[in-house]
Amino acid sequence: MKYFFTRASLVLAALLCMQASSLAQFSVSGTVTDQDGVSLIGVSILVKGSSVGTVSDLDGSYELNIPGSNAILEFSYTGFKAVNKPVSAENNKIDVMMSEDITNLEEIVVSGLASTIKRSNLANAVATISNEEITGVTTQQTLDGALYGKLPGVNVVQNNGAPGGGIAIRLRGVSSLSGNNQPLIILDGVYITNAEIPSGSRFASGANVGIEEGSSNRLADINPDDIESIEVLKGASAAAIYGTRANAGVMIITTKKGKAGDTKVSLEQDLGFNTISNKVGRRTFANKEEVAAAFPTEPNAPIEWEAARQAGKIFDYEDEIYGETGLISETRLNVSGGNQKTQFYISGGYRNEDGIIKNTGFDRFSARLNITHEISKSFTISTSTNYVNSAASRSFTGNENEGGLSYGYTLAFTRDYVDLHPDEDGNYPDNPNYTGNPLFVRDHAKNEEDNNRFIQGARFEWKALQLDNQVLRFVVNGGFDILNNETFVYVPETHQAQRGLTNGFVGVGKNKISNYNYQVTGSHDFYTAAGLSFSTQAGISYLNIDRDFLLNRTTQLIPLQTNVSQGGAQVIEQTLENEEEFGFIVQESVNWDDKIIGTVGVRLDKSSLNGDPNKYYTFPRASLALNIANFDFWNAEQVEQFKLRIAYGETGNSATYSSLFTSLENLTIGGSSGFVNDRQQGNPNLAPEISSELEFGADFTFLNGKVGLEVTYYIRKVKDLLYDRSLPTSSGFTNEIRNDLDLENRGFELSLLLNPVRSTAFSWSSSFNFWFNNSEITRLGIPDGDEGEDIPSFVPPNVGFGFGLGTFYINEGSSITAFWGRDDAGNPAISGDASPDFQLGWYNQLKFGKRLTLNFLAHWKQGGEVLNLTRLLSDSGVTTPNEDLDIEGFIEDASYLRLREIGAYYTLPINGNFIESIRLGVSARNLFTLTSYSSYDPETSTKGGSGLSTGLEVSPFPSSKQAYFHISFNF
C-alpha cells in the first residue's frame, strides 16, 4: 500500500516539474451582468484550457492578465449559462451579459472527493435538487419528505404519518437485506447520522422489535430551508469513491453560503394546519338486526346498541382520535452577505407543528452559521456550524401485542356504541373489547423524544501551486456530528393493560451517536496546449462512529409516579457500538476539449465491521462521456447537447454491528443471574457485500434550451449479500449471518425538462421524472449447487407476518420485494409485490409577470401492493366500514396519484428603503390523493425504514395533509 501511494505522489511530483515557461502576456477587463443589467459578483472567469483565471468583484468587473496573444475566456456562474468569448491584445474590453441556465447544463456537480465537474461533462445520471425545488413550493416538514417525486430513481416512503419524520429513502431498489438501505448522507463534508432510534415503547406495547415502534429518522433535524442543493449519487457507478458505505447511494447536501455584496436579511413566517388526509370510516349499524348479525354470540349487543342510540351515544372514535386540526407555525430568519474575503450565512428557524392526534406534535429549533474566509490568495477556510434542538411527541401507533396502546389496534376493537369517555372525576371506563381505552391513552400516556444536535464541518484549502497550465491543491476537510437523543415513554399504572399485571411503565432512553470524519486530498489539474486536460487526485478518508444507547425502564410503578426510579422492576440496557473505517482514494480524469471526458479511479477501504478489520477491499470505477454535439462535425444547430455516457463502479456495505459476535444473553431467576445462548449465531469471517453497477444513457438539449432530455438505464448487481438467514431453530439459534446471495436491480430513468414559454409576461417550465426498478434474486447459496447443497428459499427474520397473511420470501429467480402466501396446494406462491411498476413526478413552475408564481408537483405511483393488516384487525373487531367488507384478501393495490405540493406566491410592489420586498403565498401538501387503497395511506411501512420494510401496514399514524399561509419580508 505504501508503495502504491508513494508512487502516486511521485506522479504528482513529476507533473509539477513540467512547468511551462511564460512568454508574452496581455490584460483583459470588463464587467459581467445578468439580463436585467444587474452586476454579477463572483463570476468565475477562466482562460480556456488553462488554470489562469479570476472572479468578478463587487461591481461585477474583472481584470485578468493572460499569457500569449489571444485566448478564449470562459465565464461561468452558478445558475447561469456559461459564455465563451475570444480575446486578444487588441480585443481586450469584454463586457458580458449572462443569461439564466434553464437546463442546468452548467451546474457544478461533485465528481471526486475534492473536485467538481460541469453537469454537461458528467458521465453519470446524478440527480440534483436545488433550494428552490426543495422549499420553493411549500414548507417542508422534513428534508427527506421534500424529495418525493422530484428526482428520478429516488423512492421516498413515509413509514407513518406522525409529525417529525419517519421516512425511508431508497435509491434504485433494495441493495441490502441485513443492513440499512438508506443512503449515506454527507452534509458539508460531514457524515451525518440518519438513525431511527427506538424509544423502548415496545416493552409496554408488546411490539415485536424496535423497528416496529414507528420512530422518526434523524434527518428530520436538518432545516430544509438551509439547504442550497442536494446531489444524489444513486448507484455504485457514481458513488464508488465513497467505497464501503455507499452501497445504498450517497446524498451530498450543501448548505447555503453567503455571497459578497450587500447584507441580505429575510424574515419568513408560515402558518398552517394539519388535518387527516383520509379517514377509513367505521362500521355503522342501521338497526338492531344488523347488530345481532354482526355479533351472533352476544345477545346483549343489540340491546346495548339500541340503548346507546336512544341516548344519542353513538360515537365516531376515529374522528375523536384522528380528527384534530393541528396548528403549524414556522419562523425563519436569514442574514447573509460579506465582502470578497469573507462571506457569511446566518439562519435561525423554529417550527412548531401539532399532529392530527391530540397531544402529538413536533418542534424544531435550528441555528446555523456558515463562514467562508480567504486567508490569503492560496489559503481558504470555510466552516459550517449547526445546532438543532428538536422534540417530538409521537404517541402510540403501529404494531403491538396486547399493549392496549396503539390507536389503530384499540380503534379496531372499539365499538362505536360503547361509551369510553371519562366521567366527571376523570375516571375512564375500561374498553370491554380490548385492553386499552384510546381516549385514556391519548390523554395520559406519553411517548416523547428530545434531540440536541451539533453538526460542525470545516474545510481548509491550500492552493499549493498555481501556474498557467497547472494547479495543485490540497484540501483537508471533515467534521463531527454529535447527537444526544432522549426518549421518554410513560404508561400509567391505571392503564387497562397494565393494571394488575405490570402496573405501569416508564422508559427513559439516553442515546448518543457521535460521528467524526476527515479527509485529506491532493488534486492536480494540468492543461495541455492540445486541448487535453488532466485532473489527478489522491487522498485518504477516515470515519469513526460511536453509539451509546442506554435505556432505563421500569414496570410496577409506585402509583402516580413518572420517574424511572419510582418503579419496582427496573431494567437497564446498554448497547455500545464503535465503527472505524479508513480508505485511500486515487482518481484520474482526462478531458479532451469538453468532447470526450474519461475518468478512472479506485478506493481501498477497510472497516472494523469486517471479519478482518485490516483487510483492504477495492472499489474501482471508470466512466466515459462523449459530448457528440461538441465535435466539429456536428452541425445540427437545434441540438445544443447530445451526450452519450457510460459508467461503471463498485461500492460496498459491511455487516451491521455485532454480526461478527456470538454472544450469551443475560437473564435472572429467583434473583440470580444466568446466561443463555443468544438467538444470533455470529460469523467472524464476514466480508462486505459488493454492489457493482453499469449505467449508460444519453442526454439531449434541443431548441435553445426549451427541451432537455436525460435517459438512463442501469444494471446494478449486489454480490455476496449479507443477510440474516433463519437457521433451523433446533440449533438453538434463530438466525445466522451469511454472505452468499446475489441480487440484481435493473431500472430505467427518464427526465424531461420543458421550457415551452419564456417571456417576461408569462413563463412556464415543466419537468417529468419517470422511473422504475425491477429486482431479481439471482443466486442463493452455493452457485449452481445441487439439491440439498444449495440454500433453500427462506423467509428472512422480521419481514412479514407468515405465509398465512403475507411475507417476503427469498427465492432464487424472484423479485426480492414480492409478497408470498400459499397456493391451493399449500406451497409458497407470490401474491403481490411491494415495488411499484413505475413512478412519475410532474413538477411545474408558472410565472405570471414578475410578481405572481404558481408551482405544483403531482406524483403518480403505479402498482406496488400493500399488505393491509389494519383491515385484518378491524375485521376481527367487527369495525371495518360497511363499504370495505367485500374486499378480498389483505394484499391491496397501492397505486395512487397525489397532488404532493402546490403553492402560489405574490410579491407586493414596495419601494421602501427599509423593506425591499414583501411576498405573500398560500400552499398545500398532499391536497388530494386518488387511490383505490382502502386504508389510510397507500404509502406506509410498519417496520420502519430498514431492510425489506416497505408495503406492510399495521395501524399506522394516519397521514395528514397540510395547508399554509406564507409571508416573507426581505430587508
Next chain:
Amino acid sequence: MRTYKILMLGLLLSVVSCSIDEQVDPNAPSLNSVLKDASITELNLLATGIEGFMRNGFGTYVTSTGSIARELYIFDADPRNTEDLLGKDGMPLDNNTFYLTTPYNNFYRDIKTCNILLESIDNTDNPTQAEKDGYRGFANTIKAFKLFQVLTMLNDNGIRVDVADPNNLGPFLSKADAFRAIRELLDDAQGQLNGSTFAFQLSAGFAGFDTPATFSQFNRAIAARVALYAKDYLGALSALDGSFFDLMGDFKTGPKHVFSTNSGDILNPAFKTPNQSGDQLVVHNDLIADAQAGDDRLNKFALRTNQTTLDGLAGSHETRLYASATSSMDIIRNEELILIYAEGKIQTDMLGDAADALDIIRTGHSLPAYSGPMTKEALIDEMLYNRRYSFWGEGHRMFDMRRYDRLNDQFLPIDRAGDQIFTQFPIPLTEGQ
C-alpha cells in the same frame, strides 16, 4: 524542494493509515469465553440460565395446545389464536407462526444452553469430577425434558435430538426413536447424578429438589411422564419408584417455575388480570358444563362480570389458575404422579389399585369416592376426567386426548361450523424438511 514537500506529504498520508483493532463485543459475554477453561462461576451462570430459560415459551405452549384441545380460548388481538389454532374454515396450522415457533425456538435455545454447559464441562478442569457429574446430570435432565416437550408438539413428525453442532444437525428421529433417545438421556442423567455434587444453586422453585439425590427424584418423575406418553406403563410405574411419588403426600409437592418482577426476570405468562378484556384466557364452556357437582377444581375458573366474545366464540368463565403475575407454575407435581400411577395400574389391569389412587384425587378435590363400574374403559374415562380438571391450563389436555385417540370431533366440540381439531404441529419452516 517542492518535490520533497510532496514526497513528505505522501509519506504522511501513508503513515496515517492506522491499523484497526480486532473487535470484541462490548455488550455481552461471548460464547467462546465459556467453551474453554470455564470457571465455576461461568458454569453456574449457565446452569442458572438453563433453569431460568425453561420458562420461556412455556406460556405459549400451554395456551396453544390448550386451544387445540378445546379447554380454553385465547382472546387477544392476534386473530391467529382463534382462527389458526381452531382450524377456522379449514385453515391449516402455519409452520412459521408464533404458536409453534415461540415454544419450539425457546425450548431448543434452552437445549442449546444445556449443550454449551456440557461442552464447557468437557473442556475445563476447574470443577471436581463429582461436580462435573452434577452439572451433567442436571443439564441432561433438563435437555431431555425440553426435547420431550418438543416431541409432544410435533408427535409423528419426529424431532431432532442431536443438535449440539449448529452446522451439522442430526436427522429428524421418528417418534419411537425420539422417545427412546429421550429416555436414555434421562437414564444417563440419573446415573450421572448418582454420587455427584452440585456446585451450583437452583432457585427457590426447586426447593426440596436441589441436591443430586432429590433432583434425581425429579429426573425420575419426568421419566415416568415420558414413559407414560411412550405407552410403556410398567416403565412409568417403575420410574415412579425413584421419584417423589407419594400417594399420601401433598398434591402440590414438586419443583416449580418461579417468577418475579426483578430486573431481567419474567412474569407468569399464563396469569391474566381478572375481568380484563382483550387479553384473556377464557375457559371453554364445556368445562363448566361437564364438571361433577362439588368439584373444587372449578375454583380455577371465575365467572366474568361481563361475557366476552371474539370471532364467533364465547365463554362465561375466565382463568383463575394463578393468583398473581408472580405466582409460580408447577413443572410436575405429586398429583400428576398419583394420576400416572393410576393410569399405569389401569393399563396393567390392576384396577383396584387404580381406583384407590383415583379416589385419593377425587376426595382430595371434595368429590365422593368413585362409584362407577370397575372396568378398564370406565376407569380410563374417570382418569381422563381427573386429568382434565387437575391439569387445566397446564399443557396436558391435548396430549391426553391424543394418547387415547380422542383428539377429534367425536370427543371434542366443534364450536363453529368449519373448525377443525389438529392432532400435532407441523415441522417449523426453518427446519427445511
